[in-house]
Amino acid sequence: MTDATVPGAINPAAPPQTYWRRVLKRFLKRRLAVIGAAFLVLLGIAVTIGPMLSPYSYDYQDFDLLGMPGPMSAEHWLGTDELGRDALTRLLHGGRVSLAVGLAGAMIAGIVGTLVGAVSGFYRGIPDVILMRFTDVMMSIPTLPLVLLLSGLFRPSPPLLVAIVGILIWMGTARLVRSQFLALREREFVEAARALGASGPRLMFRHILPNAIGPITVASTLAVGSAIMLESALSFLGFGIQPPVPTWGNLLNSASSWLSQAPWLAIPPGLLILFTVLAVNFLGDGLRDAMEPRE
Template structure:
């Protein structure tokens, strides 16, 4: 009897994989799950919304030009002073803002991971040079740099993505460096080195996969920073220029009508707030799931 029940007992106690445990811990984080659901719904809206909307983002209703109009059956969030549908522009602006934020965060994560990996693995003068370069970039004030770049080049989505990525990679680089400094001394790295693995193989085949958890968390949090930075730049007039809408320049254009048409400013402001909060909640949930304290 004992022999027949032993395999069943072993199967019942078979340990779960790392990622299954991560998913289980993430699902226990209620705010993270709510944030992920919100981001999923928001992503579907900004992807599908412009396709099903009866208006283009720059379509003008000439009967409504002059003053913002209130909600109606034809325009659920009203129109702006140029007779353009506010809901359509809000959805299209979300597509642009989220795309710029995601692309900027990807660039920042890749750049920060590369610099941090080289610095933490090779140490010595390589570490000194790269970390001093990181300190110099961190010390440059953001606004003067953006003013300079905006004066030299006409803001466009690719340029804005590059600016956002260049301005937020430093935190990821420091995090990856600390991970590589700790992991390069582990036994599995020493074993791979003894078997003849070169520097590139050690970094990207053995060490980097073991640092993917903190990098994933840093990348998630970078998305929120990138969205905030893009919105701030567009609000100040140094981001993507009208008539292409973004949440930031929608806030900028609505600021002149706050007294008479506050409904133009509230939706883009709430979208920025809720999206950044949701991204941060997801980042917190991933951090707790991938790096449990217990």
């Protein structure tokens, strides 16, 4: 055997540089992305513990304040709605619901999209044709008319709403994952694993998927933004989470009839939707730059 080891080998003292360590290092250099991430973390904390700290529950009604939206005050920081409920408590509780639906919907979209795209791109041929035409059909369905039609038929429970949100937004991820798989399956390290006798699922999930995780993470992050927007739109139109359970969407809906008299009811949920989606998009862009550096 060759006895001398190769000169100029790696420095044994330095820790192995894992992929994620390098990603984190690059991510922290993106200011907007870090701000976005910080905003989302703070928002997450606020909607989690905020409703617990509030003296009111989200459906507690102060009957003295019934009939007209109440102004901002020491007792009700963001005022009350026309039913005498505390607006801040409802806003935070609504944030829980909106974020939860957004995250869960995006997760479903991520899983469905990844599976469809992975099978399509890996096996190609007939499975690819069938799955991609199905994806095209799903993309061609106009979302809001469909939802309005459905809303005439039934009111969804929260799990069903999550499923609907997921089913309406998985297609972009599927296409992206498919293109990643198509490219990566031809790479030599995949062929090397095939030459060693690795099975199809092993090639897909052990070799190809980890190398596509960057784009998938980015797409899933951006999908959280779409899911929150979609949930808000659905709830705003009345086809979403039903009152008295608040979400940012239905808060906007009920506040819209008081827009001129009590703008303080509509502005906070509107701004939170705006800033949350913005922060999610900044985060996604930052992750893209950190995970797929063009160096």
